[in-house]
Amino acid sequence: MERTSENGPVPAQRKAPSAPPAAEHDPVLTYGKEDDDRVRPWSRHDRTMAETGVRTLARRLPGLLRLAWSLAWEADRAGLVVMVVLRVFAGVVEAAGLLAVAGALTAVLRDGPTPQRLREALPALVLVVAAEVLRSGLAAATNLVRVRLGPRVDRVCLVRLLDLATRTSIMAFDDPRFVDDLDAAERGAASGRQLVDNAIEMLTSAVRIAAAGGVLGVLHPVLLPLLVLSILPDGWASLRSARLAHASWLGRLRQVRRQYMLRYHMTARECAAEIRSFGLGRFLLDEYTILAREQEAEQVRVGRGQARYRLTGEAVSGLALGVVYGTLILLLNAGVMPLAAGGTAVLAIRTGRSALAQALTTLNTAYENFLYFGEYRAWIAQAGGLVPAPREQVAPARPVVVRAENVVYTYPRTDTPALRGVTVELRRGEVVAFVGVNGSGKSTLAKILAGLYEPDTGTVSWDGVDLAGVDPDSVRENISVIPQDYTQWPMSARLNIAVGRISRLLADGPDSVIPAARATEAAEVIEKLPHGYDTSLARQYNSGHDLSGGQWQRIACARAVYRDAPVLIADEPSAALDARAEQTLFTLIRELGRDRTVLLITHRLASVRTADRIYVLDGGLVADQGNHAELMSRPGIYRELFTLQASQYVDTDPADAEPAGTDRGDVLDAPR
Ligand SMILES: Nc1ncnc2c1ncn2[C@@H]1O[C@H](COP(=O)(O)OP(=O)(O)OP(=O)(O)O)[C@@H](O)[C@H]1O
Ligand SMILES: [Mg+2]
CATH class of the missing domain: 3.40.50.300 (P-loop containing nucleotide triphosphate hydrolases)
Known part of the structure; x- marks a missing residue:
């Protein structure tokens, strides 16, 4: 049905977005300034790029094959062994088939009546057919093993990644680089399966090359090196073109991520309302279109470069093939090689060339996968080092005193400490509250007390036992958290x-x-x-x-x-609750506090009035502490915040209202 408005039908489609003026498309304005190493992005990858030359590739080939082997070995030992046996056997069969062709041709080209020559060629022909049938059977069996191996490698890689992702210290996740690398590792994990596939493909090609090469070597020794030379130009071209694509991919990585991010936000449910309320659709679409156009232009550039390489490679390769066949004719002409052998040589050259070309293409893809998979391996190594070591000693169950002393904590890649030497004490049977303005360090301290973060300096102890020396799982076992997020x-x-x-x-x-x-x-x-x-x-x-x-x-x-659990940490547990549910929750928290250690963080100051002790945090320090009455009796942040909040619950003539921060706490002791 066509949508209509007062002014007539509404066009169902928007106009194609036009590129906005350059000033509007300022990446810094839109995406913000990124940290220094982000401004020169992917320096790590630039290095990788410099290392992707032919010589490096040759040097790294054994490592690449070893890695593929170990992955496949871990995923499916039996499958791998069967695969290698099948491949090698297929190579032997292929060589036997080629030699049988030589036998058949020799018989056919011999002097004598045709029926007799055919009869003599028959056993060799039967062998050719049998070899072909056997080869197809072996190829089918290889594929069966392959379809089993691929998903298994996928599983092994991802399970290892997910296992580490759920066991590394939570602190690692505050470092944007770690999260970034995890993202790259997740994408790189998929390359493991392809790498194994490439290695199998390379093995297949190698066996075929060996079969064809062996046959050529038997026919005449000069043919083999010539064959190898003839394939080199093609190999060079595909290598250059793969490097070009890879370099371009690395250069565009940031753009691609921005495109991905925009796409995600433009289609995500949680953004749908805001996009409409603020009329953001057009802005986002234009931004996306600009990035997509840049991407298109880059892809065309890469495509052209690749076509040039391919053209050069194929032209030179064609010439080289001419030289190979020329040599073959010379050999036949000189009578060095019989005609039958010449026929077989043509077949062996064709087999060898196609196997070599295949091997080179596969090598390229394998190397690319190796680089992507490198992201996965690097993250696994990094994350492996961030898994907290198991400790023998366990934390005291049901602690009476939980104490943080002189705790300092700075988030990774930030300059200002979130906590600058904080000492607090929580006792069983008490409700302790943390209050303070946004960003004063309440949640950070709660996470340290919950055994999620380890302080840079200072200690957290349970009944005098320093938690730095106990198994973190035994600490968390005794804690129950209502996190802010x-x-x-x-x-x-x-x-x-x-x-x-x-x-x-x-x-x-x-x-x-x-x-x-x-x-x-x-x-x-x-x-x-x-x-x-x-x-x-x-x-x-x-x-x-x-x-x-x-x-x-x-x-x-x-x-x-x-x-x-015996220790309850509630960080803003009522931020979204209605008044009745909040009342129920705070009553419950007080009840739970009778035989537990309870920490309550809240901006609803009315509910901390009954807390046994209140710590006022400010800029990562404890600015004040005491119970409600004590804190209200002296000027300070608590009295200011409490008074301000309470004043909102009292009907006052604006003319009578006193400025915020004045001492009205005594009158306004019941803010709700
Ligand atoms: N993951 C993080 N990475 C870097 N800095 C952080 C991170 N989390 C918090 N911070 C910084 O640490 C400081 C303390 O933050 P914290 O979350 O502890 O404050 P808070 O008192 O709980 O605030 P709120 O009342 O808003 O919940 C803030 O300056 C904040 O910007
Ligand atoms: Mg908080």
Whole structure:
């Protein structure tokens, strides 16, 4: 149906975007300045590029083959052995077939009556046919093994990557380079399978070359080196053209990523509303078009360069082939080689040339895959070093005192420490609160206390035991966290709670999540879903259901309650909750605090009034501490923030309102 408006039909399609003025397309304006090493991007790859010459390739070939071998060996030993045996056998059969052709031709070209010559040629002809049939059978069997090997290599590579990605220290993920490299490694992982495939292809070609070369060597020794020479120009051309494509790919990597990023945001569900509200569609589309056009131009440039290389290679190769056949004619003419052998030589030359050409093309692709796979290998090595070493000593279960002392922490690639020497103490049976303005270091300190980050200097101890010396898993085992940025798992509602402690779901059964859901009022939400606890919350998919921000937050809270650990860390647990749900949650937190250690981080200062101790953080330092009454009795950040918030709940004539930061805490002690 055609859409209409008051002014008539609305065109269904937009005008093709035109390139905006150059000033509008300023990459720095749009994407921001990137760090120094990003301004000269891919210096690492530039180096790689310089190392992709023919000599380097030859030097690295053994390493490349070794890598492919070890990958295939790990993925499917039996398959690999069968594959090699099949390939070598196929080569022998091919050589036997060529020699049988020579036999048949010799018999046919002999003097005598034709029926007799044919009869004499018959056994050799039968051998030729048998060799061909056997070769096809072997090729089919090889393919069968190959289809098994590929997916297995894929699995081995990805499982190793995912295993490390879930075990490396969380701190690594704060380093953009690590995340960047992980991205490259994920794409590089797919090259492992192709590398193995290339290596098999190369083995196949090598065996075929050996068969053809062996036969040619038997016929006349000069033919073999000539054959090799004839293929070199082609080889040179395909090598140059692969390098050209690779260099261009590396140079365009940043553009490609920006295009990818734009495409993702233009089609992502979470951006759809903002794109429309702000009328961003045209801007993004123009930006995308500019990048796509640049990309097109570059691809045309590369295509032209490759065509030039191919043309030169093929022309010189053709000439060289002329020399080979010329030599063959000379040999026949001089009577050095019988005619029958000449016929076989033509076949062997054809086989050898096609196998050599195939080998060179495969070598190129293999090398490219080797480079991409290098990203994967480099990340695996890097991440392997970032997995915390297991420690013998375990943390005390149910600690009475959790203490951070003089903790300093700086995020990777930042200059200012997020924490600059912080000392705090949490005791069992108490609710301790962290308050402070945005960016004052509350979440960072919470993550350090939760055993996720290790401080640069200073210590975190449980009942006097320094956590630096204990197994980090044993620390986290005793902690339950409601993170500020919790994950909305694309799984069932039940599992979204059970992720708090999967082992408990297995031990106590599916209904064990219900009490936790009731305690945080998540049950109220889940029970209304079409399949209750079994409703899928994978909103990205057709059958998934979405929840509101506050409904999700109730589930995040239920998750932490389900975990049921002696230390509870709640970072902004009520940011999206309605007043009633918030009230329930804070009552619950206080109840949990009776026999647990509870840390509460919140900007809703009304709810920290009952905390046993409040730490006020400011610029990575503890600016003040005490209970609510103590902090309200003196000027400072707490009293200022509290008063400011409380004033919003009181009906005042604007004319009477006192400026923010004045001492009104006593009057406004009940902000809600
Ligand atoms: N992953 C990170 N990488 C680099 N810097 C970070 C990272 N996370 C936080 N920071 C910086 O560390 C400082 C403290 O951040 P933190 O998240 O601890 O603040 P916060 O007190 O929890 O703030 P909010 O009230 O907004 O949650 C901030 O200056 C912030 O920019
Ligand atoms: Mg925070």
